[in-house]
Amino acid sequence: MPTGLDRGNPFEPPSAPLRGGGRPEPPATRPSPGLVLMIAASSVPVVVMLSHLGLWLLAGWELGHPPRPSLDDPKDITILRFVYLPVVLLGGLIPPAIIVCAVVWVLLLWNALRRRSIGRWFPVVLLPLVWIGFVAWVRYDPGQILVWIAD
Structure with missing residues (x-):
């Protein structure tokens, strides 16, 4: 008579569910920590640019x-009092x-040189391009947005 304690070995991972053809499903992949850091670090200048542009608009x-x-x-603009x-x-x-x-760029460069993979x-390449675009935006200041905010 089976009891509630007969559930198999608790230290073994559960078997992967089978698809229609009898093959196990591939494990879920997670992005690498370097990629997550790169996305977070390159999103800062984009967020700053968009927030300043939104304030101006x-x-x-x-x-x-x-x-x-x-x-x-x-x-002095009433709608901007809490946003400025x-x-x-x-x-x-x-x-x-x-x-x-x-730091992230040096680590990503080291990883790319070590593995010699195009991907x-x-x-x-993307990380410096985002920052070069941000510096160009600050330098040329189209519409004098930064001059207006810093005034």
């Missing part, structure tokens, strides 16, 4: 015209993100 919607530096102070400070403080994430990106080069 919101001010333009409130004013009825694009905000002008030295004339339309972002702190967090957006400006979000820019403080840039220096730590640069350090994390540099490993995508993060190595």
Whole structure:
């Protein structure tokens, strides 16, 4: 008579469920920690750019015209009172993100050189391109968004 204790060996992993053809399903794959760090580190400049652009667009919607530096102070626009400070403080994430990106980039480069695989080069190339785009955006400041915010 079977009891409730006859459930097999608790120290063995459960067998993989079988598909229609009798083959076990492949195990779920997780992204590598380096890839997760690369996505997180390269998303910081994108989030900062989008938040500043969103602040500028919101001010333009409130004013009825694009905000002008030295004339339309972002702190005086009523709709921006609670949004202005967090957006400006979000820019403080840039220096730590640069350090994390540099370390992650060196690790990704080492991994790509060690394994000599083409698929490993995508993060190595993408990370600097995102930051080069961010630096170009800050340098050329289209629409004088950063000048208006820092004014």
